[in-house]
Amino acid sequence: MTWHPWRRTFLATGAAVVGFDPSTRTWVTDAAQSQGMVDLPLLKGKVMTDPASRGQAADDFGHLIHRTPRAVLEPGDVTDIMLMMRYCRTHGLQVAARGQGHATFGQGQVEGGLIVDMTPLNAVEVREDTAVVEAGALWSSLAQATLAHGLTPPVFTDYLELSVGGTLSVGGLGGQTHHHGSQADNVVELEVVTGDAALRRCSAQLRRDLFHAVLAGRGQCGIITRVTMRLRPAPATVRHYLLSYPSVAALTADQRRVVHDGRFAYVEGELGLPTGSAGWSHQLEAVAFFDGSTPPDDAKLLDGLGDQPGDRQIQDMSYFDFLNRLAAGVADLKSAGEWYRPHPWWNMFLPASRTDAFVEAVIEDLTETEVGASGVVLLYPFPRARLRLPLLRVPDEETVFLFTLLRTASHGAGSPEDMVEANRSLYLRARAAGGYQYPVGSIPTTPEEWRTHYGPAWAAFEAAHERYDPDGILTPGQGVFPPGP
Ligand SMILES: Cc1cc2nc3c(=O)[nH]c(=O)nc-3n(C[C@H](O)[C@H](O)[C@H](O)COP(=O)(O)OP(=O)(O)OC[C@H]3O[C@@H](n4cnc5c(N)ncnc54)[C@H](O)[C@@H]3O)c2cc1C
Structure with a gap:
């Protein structure tokens, strides 16, 4: 032998x-x-x-x-x-x-x-204003490496322990998206192993078809192995604001206002389940960056906002602690076992013109049984123009909202199967209201529905798939293309 x-x-x-x-x-x-x-x-x-x-x-x-x-x-x-x-x-x-x-x-x-x-491929190299990152690297490692040079990727997801390749395959959204687009919008160049077993580089200039089929492309044309990503100067410190509103409409009015005038560096929002006799809570979460010595001007940042001033929560923290703000909560969820329960998540983009009515109707019927003890409901907008990638499909309006029901099938909550079924019917309602799925959740979706989802981008996506994954062997779990012969 x-x-x-x-x-x-x-x-x-x-x-x-x-x-x-x-x-x-x-x-x-x-x-x-x-x-x-x-x-x-x-x-x-x-x-x-x-x-x-x-x-x-x-x-x-x-x-x-x-x-x-x-x-x-x-x-x-x-x-x-x-x-x-x-x-x-x-x-x-x-x-x-x-x-x-x-x-x-x-x-x-x-x-x-x-x-x-992909976890062994996790090297990070920081250059002048870019990072060259292997796709298995975590966003937390990338943040640490770039911050050591006073630099930062422009956009982070709320949770940092996700892989660079995993979020770029779906888009990667967060509170900075209203300024800088998705994480995938900030990629300069990719190295990809395509389904025909070739190693190819691609960018907006080189093999543009592949570049646009891989970013937010859900692994259908290739495996991302290396990414060159734009960096920006990092702030030392942030001021974090939690503002409370009496209704969905009051919250979204201010969210729209601040994402369009750009006064904050980060904007998200959360709806809290009713507790006791109190109804739903509606919170705007925003952040202003500063260098540590010159604090932001609160009066200017909060000028004209319609929140309840007595309920404002304002605190300063380091930029990394802000990026990593979910870590303590995740540790709690792990020790309580909630982190390991089923997570039938529902994530969709809504056109701004339909958002208030849609969200109000949905939360009217929503209880802890439907979202679970640790379930989270997020709602925040972006100007549509910031999202430039063909495969990140969003409604065709000036402003779009991301609305998510991050359900956990906790003990005592509904069954995971019921939650998935509820996701499906809510998906159909959101589609009827002009919504599109952000494909990270648990919504049964047929290939025909994906074809409709991609609309004008479908033909180029299908052509790239046929070219770069000719035998249809890649990432069948996404259910986008029928399996090859
Ligand atoms: C706690 C939590 C918080 C989250 N917060 C946010 C958020 O704030 N914003 C947001 O946008 N999303 C968020 N997400 C969703 C998350 O961005 C996606 O689910 C992402 O795909 C997960 O990354 P991953 O590394 O775990 O990927 P995986 O789950 O491992 O993979 C996801 C998909 O991408 C494919 N894939 C993975 N790596 C590659 C690669 N290198 N090349 C090609 N295809 C690849 C996989 O085959 C799979 O189809 C969150 C998810 C969780 C669980």
Whole structure:
């Protein structure tokens, strides 16, 4: 038998794989060599088939869908991804990248296929005004690395422990989006392993079709391996404002006002479930950046706003503590077990002209049973013009709102199945009101509905998919394109 240095790694793990047997369609471990085995390519990393690795890859933050892959690749470098993509293509196996597995409805899972665990590819290099980041890096690591140079990515999601590749595959939105677009809008260049096993660079100038099919492209054309991202000067400190409103309409009026005049650096909003005799709460969350010595002018920032002045909460904190503000709450949810419960999330964009009526009607019937003890309802707007990517579909109005029901199937709440069913009917209502899905939630959606969703962008998306993933092996869990032959 020929000795390969890489095999030693496999033998040491005990569960690693050396090939795929097309006759039985099973992966073959070193200990179970068999007739018809096709050797795996020479890899720097590992292919794992042990139950723990496959079980983890068959789950996500939603805990609603479980599709078990045959194997999980821990790539040693990008070449491993290319080699395994070619291997899977040859053997008709489907492939999906996994960042942090924070999708909620099996979007990154592959029954009987290969999961590429992106976590080993996590290098971050900060240059003059850009960062070059491997796609498995976490936003928290990227923030720490750039802040050491006084720089920051322009837009963050609320939670930092998501992978760069995972959020760029959906868009990546946050309170800074009203100034700077989605995270994907701030990408300068990508390196991608496409479904035909080639490694390609792309940007707005180079292979624009691929660039626009990968950003917010839900892994349908390639696996993002490296990203060049724009950076901005980072503030040292922020002043954080929580403003209370008596109604949805009063909240959204001020949100629209401040996102259009741009007085704050960050704007979001949250609706709180009724407690005791109090009804729903409506809060605007905003942030102003400052250098630590010259505080923001509160009177100017709050001028003309219609919130309840007696309920204002204002505090200063470091920029990183602000970015990382969910960390303590997440630790609490973990210790209470809520973090590990099913999460049938619902996330949609609404046209501003329909938002107040739609949201008021929805929350009228909403109780803790429907959203769970730790459920969160978010509502905040962006000027539509800030979102420039063809695949991040939003309503065609000057202002659009992101409305989310981040449900948790807590003990005592409704069942996960009921929540998913409720998501589906609410999706249909929102569609009828001109809304579009932000595809990170748990809404059963047919390929035909996705085709309609993408509307004018569909033809280019489909053409890119046929060109770059000709066998249709990539990311079937998104349910966008029917599986290949
Ligand atoms: C607690 C929490 C808070 C969140 N907050 C926000 C928020 O504020 N704003 C917001 O916009 N979103 C938010 N999200 C949603 C989140 O951005 C998406 O679910 C994101 O896709 C998760 O990233 P991930 O690394 O876990 O990706 P995964 O769940 O691992 O993957 C998601 C999808 O992307 C694909 N994918 C992953 N990596 C790559 C890659 N390198 N190349 C190609 N495809 C890839 C996967 O195959 C899968 O289809 C939040 C989610 C959670 C759980």
